[in-house]
Amino acid sequence: MHQIKQILAIARREQKRLLSRPIYLFCMVLAPIFGFVLFTTLMREGLPCDLPAGVVDEDNTSITRELMRNLDAFQQTELVKYYSDVAEARNAMQKGEIYGFFYIPEGTTEQALASKQPKVSFYSAASYMIPASLVYRDMRMMSELASGSIMRSTLYAKGYTEDQAMAVIQPIKCEMHAIANPRLNYSVYLCNTLLPGLIMLLIMQVTIYAIYVELKESTASKWLGMADNDIVVALTGKLLPHAAIWTVMGILCLMWLYGYWHFPLNSGIWPMVLNMFLLMAAAMAFAVFLCGLVPSLRWGLSLATLWGVLSFPISGFSFPQMAFPDPLKALSYFFPLRHYFLIYVDQALNGRPLVYSWQSLAMQVGFLILPLLVLRRLKTFLLEYRYTH
Amino acid sequence: MKWLRNIIDVWFYDIKNALLDEGALVFFIIVPLLYPLLYAYLYGNEKAFDVPAVAVDCCNSYNSREFLRMADGTPDIRIVAHCADMQEALEHINRKEAYGLIYIPKEFDRDLMSLQQTTVELYCDMSGLLYYKAILSGCTDVSLQMNKTIKASRMPGATDEQISAAQYPIEYEYVPMFNTQSGFATYMIPAILMLIIQQTMLFGVGMIAGEEREKIRKGIAEPHLIGKKPHEILIGKACVYFAIYIIIAAYMVCIVPQMFHLIHIWDWRTMLAFMFPYVLSCVFFCITIAGMSHDREAFIITFVFMSIPLTFLSGISWPGSNIPHFWKVFSWIMPSTLGINGYVRISEMGAHLADVMPEIIGLWIQTGVYFIMAYTVYRKTYSKQLFV
Numbered sequence A: 001m002h003q004i005k006q007i008l009a010i011a012r013r014e015q016k017r018l019l020s021r022p023i024y025l026f027c028m029v030l031a032p033i034f035g036f037v038l039f040t041t042l043m044r045e046g047l048p049c050d051l052p053a054g055v056v057d058e059d060n061t062s063i064t065r066e067l068m069r070n071l072d073a074f075q076q077t078e079l080v081k082y083y084s085d086v087a088e089a090r091n092a093m094q095k096g097e098i099y100g101f102f103y104i105p106e107g108t109t110e111q112a113l114a115s116k117q118p119k120v121s122f123y124s125a126a127s128y129m130i131p132a133s134l135v136y137r138d139m140r141m142m143s144e145l146a147s148g149s150i151m152r153s154t155l156y157a158k159g160y161t162e163d164q165a166m167a168v169i170q171p172i173k174c175e176m177h178a179i180a181n182p183r184l185n186y187s188v189y190l191c192n193t194l195l196p197g198l199i200m201l202l203i204m205q206v207t208i209y210a211i212y213v214e215l216k217e218s219t220a221s222k223w224l225g226m227a228d229n230d231i232v233v234a235l236t237g238k239l240l241p242h243a244a245i246w247t248v249m250g251i252l253c254l255m256w257l258y259g260y261w262h263f264p265l266n267s268g269i270w271p272m273v274l275n276m277f278l279l280m281a282a283a284m285a286f287a288v289f290l291c292g293l294v295p296s297l298r299w300g301l302s303l304a305t306l307w308g309v310l311s312f313p314i315s316g317f318s319f320p321q322m323a324f325p326d327p328l329k330a331l332s333y334f335f336p337l338r339h340y341f342l343i344y345v346d347q348a349l350n351g352r353p354l355v356y357s358w359q360s361l362a363m364q365v366g367f368l369i370l371p372l373l374v375l376r377r378l379k380t381f382l383l384e385y386r387y388t389h
Numbered sequence B: 001m002k003w004l005r006n007i008i009d010v011w012f013y014d015i016k017n018a019l020l021d022e023g024a025l026v027f028f029i030i031v032p033l034l035y036p037l038l039y040a041y042l043y044g045n046e047k048a049f050d051v052p053a054v055a056v057d058c059c060n061s062y063n064s065r066e067f068l069r070m071a072d073g074t075p076d077i078r079i080v081a082h083c084a085d086m087q088e089a090l091e092h093i094n095r096k097e098a099y100g101l102i103y104i105p106k107e108f109d110r111d112l113m114s115l116q117q118t119t120v121e122l123y124c125d126m127s128g129l130l131y132y133k134a135i136l137s138g139c140t141d142v143s144l145q146m147n148k149t150i151k152a153s154r155m156p157g158a159t160d161e162q163i164s165a166a167q168y169p170i171e172y173e174y175v176p177m178f179n180t181q182s183g184f185a186t187y188m189i190p191a192i193l194m195l196i197i198q199q200t201m202l203f204g205v206g207m208i209a210g211e212e213r214e215k216i217r218k219g220i221a222e223p224h225l226i227g228k229k230p231h232e233i234l235i236g237k238a239c240v241y242f243a244i245y246i247i248i249a250a251y252m253v254c255i256v257p258q259m260f261h262l263i264h265i266w267d268w269r270t271m272l273a274f275m276f277p278y279v280l281s282c283v284f285f286c287i288t289i290a291g292m293s294h295d296r297e298a299f300i301i302t303f304v305f306m307s308i309p310l311t312f313l314s315g316i317s318w319p320g321s322n323i324p325h326f327w328k329v330f331s332w333i334m335p336s337t338l339g340i341n342g343y344v345r346i347s348e349m350g351a352h353l354a355d356v357m358p359e360i361i362g363l364w365i366q367t368g369v370y371f372i373m374a375y376t377v378y379r380k381t382y383s384k385q386l387f388v
Helices: A002-019 A022-042 A063-074 A086-094 A108-115 A129-157 A160-170 A186-216 A220-225 A231-260 A269-293 A297-314 A328-333 A336-349 A354-384 B002-018 B022-042 B061-071 B088-094 B108-113 B129-153 B162-165 B184-217 B230-259 B270-292 B296-315 B325-331 B335-349 B353-386
Strands: A051-057 A077-083 A100-104 A120-125 A173-179 B052-055 B077-083 B100-104 B118-125 B171-177
Touching: A002 A022, A002 A231, A002 B296, A022 A186, A022 A231, A022 B296, A022 B325, A051 A063, A051 A086, A051 A129, A063 A077, A063 A100, A063 A108, A063 A129, A077 A086, A077 A129, A086 A100, A086 B118, A100 A129, A100 B118, A120 A129, A129 A160, A129 B171, A186 A220, A186 A231, A186 A297, A186 A336, A186 A354, A186 B296, A220 A231, A220 A354, A231 A269, A231 A354, A269 A297, A269 A354, A297 A328, A297 B022, A297 B296, A328 A336, A336 A354, A354 B184, A354 B230, B002 B184, B002 B230, B002 B270, B022 B184, B022 B230, B052 B061, B052 B088, B052 B129, B061 B077, B061 B100, B061 B108, B061 B129, B077 B088, B077 B129, B088 B100, B100 B129, B100 B335, B108 B118, B118 B129, B129 B162, B184 B230, B184 B270, B184 B296, B184 B335, B184 B353, B230 B270, B230 B353, B270 B296, B270 B335, B296 B325, B296 B335, B335 B353
Parallel strands: A051 A077, A051 A100, A120 B171, A173 B118, B052 B077, B052 B100
Antiparallel strands: A100 A120, B100 B118
């Protein structure tokens, strides 16, 4: 009973501290909300449409013009300009005006009609990977269709039906089914990990700041004194109000993603609530662990910054983990965001039974043990170290 | 020439300060040196090769086995298991042993023999778009190749040219320019390099500014600043950060791409004309923002999270042409947006001065605006010290 009273007293003290400094309001409420809104509205189109592209049409016949009109009608590509030669179009790419261009050399129509197999080419500014690959996809499809349409008219003339003609043109066809994200929505693909990642990053920073700012302001002994120097009670009391605020923010994040934006949620909401809680708890535990490793606000924050920012690439939601070099593959297991991502893929995205996520769930729980390893060290730091400039 | 002596005074004192302060040193030197190496190492494979996939071959004929063998042979796909039915195949995907599924229907061979079109169904786990890309492009290539053979076999006595012309009345060729292998490192690292310049400078400058303000609040005067005018302090300090970061920038532009074989086809005059205003605008931008810094550490935690949105606002990942207007204007506040776009185009796409003129002008405007703002900040901060 006594300890519970102590915890509550410390929690009330922390609550006052949280309310008295704008930095907490900023980092715990405003920054996450800013991030949620920014990422989801930035990518609200899902798949970018009408990417600017160009044409170099040296042939300029009714057939090539028709072809380019068709390309313009594709969803991802918009033809913004005709260029007189390749050098000019290339220069437009260097200026950042277009992401790709289609090149039709002189005599293409004539050679095609004479079955002489002319060649068209398309170029993309592959330094901009996403728009370049989307423009590429449309241009390749367009080229296939152009070939196909010429063959089809020949075959129709020979008396083939449409099905027969297609079987001659393309005996084997591949049909892709993108499980759970059929429209290749980029927002689904990125925001599901970016938003929780942002919360994780902020939790790590704020937790370390809240603990070591006591050392900086020489209030650490008073804080521990309120718990009779029991570090567990002191930490529990201190982090209780934090946990409450983060819980609200975590739920808000889930509501924003799955309630407002209707991202795929094939598992139902509860596994994701569990996932979010584990991520937040793991982030907090990890922050306490870092506090125990380095006895200084500055170094603790620097470490948390490096670890937190590195979480994003190493969790493998954009560049897959299987392509990492082996040492980094191993390192990736020590990032809570990596496990959040894996659980999200199993649950919300694919709706698999929870048992398939057991390894990641276990790792997240494992992070919660980390602070226990450094409790005594942390206590010594808090009681004996002095903040130095 | 008293002002010049004052500036040099501030410069000497502050560069010593910056290089001896362990916290600032981490952000000024260690992170900019090591982070690019880490990222380059992480993305070093450029692509997802040999994405594991499972096969369900209901047809089990010569042709279907040939299709799977060829798919396995592509650099994109590795077939890890042949399953009897979808249930078994899904189990592999659920256990994350495979990210793709190639399903060949029972009618595969019959369709081919009876001159009907047949369909191979592909399924892909959407946890990574590079899996999707690998599975789709691997299987499409195989189908095109097999189609060619099948069509050839249906045209007895045809020459290679005839077969080829029948396959493609119009041939086509794709040329990915600049990032010739569509690699991930080549696409992402230039943006990260430019962002590191701005963000690490921001943290370092913010830390130093925060500490100074803490001291001012406590009434501890910086001896070297006494009797100096705000613009002298500003220029002196700006030169410190500029000197450090022009070296860092040189390292990122010249050495990192060389080390990791990233594409760098820049023209040195253009690069110089561009990096100079970029680093300069970053310096004054950081000094201005650091005006909000009231203690050493709080500043970092308010700005670390911005690193992630800034990558996306630059238009390197989500295309710049499709960024909503509001965010577009917002992104122009930070030098990094112009910096990333200009750098990518100069370094990877070989753009010349005229091609990146809008970015260079933009950076100079930012330099001017932030210089004035930084001056206002310094006048407010150091006016008291003048009369100590």
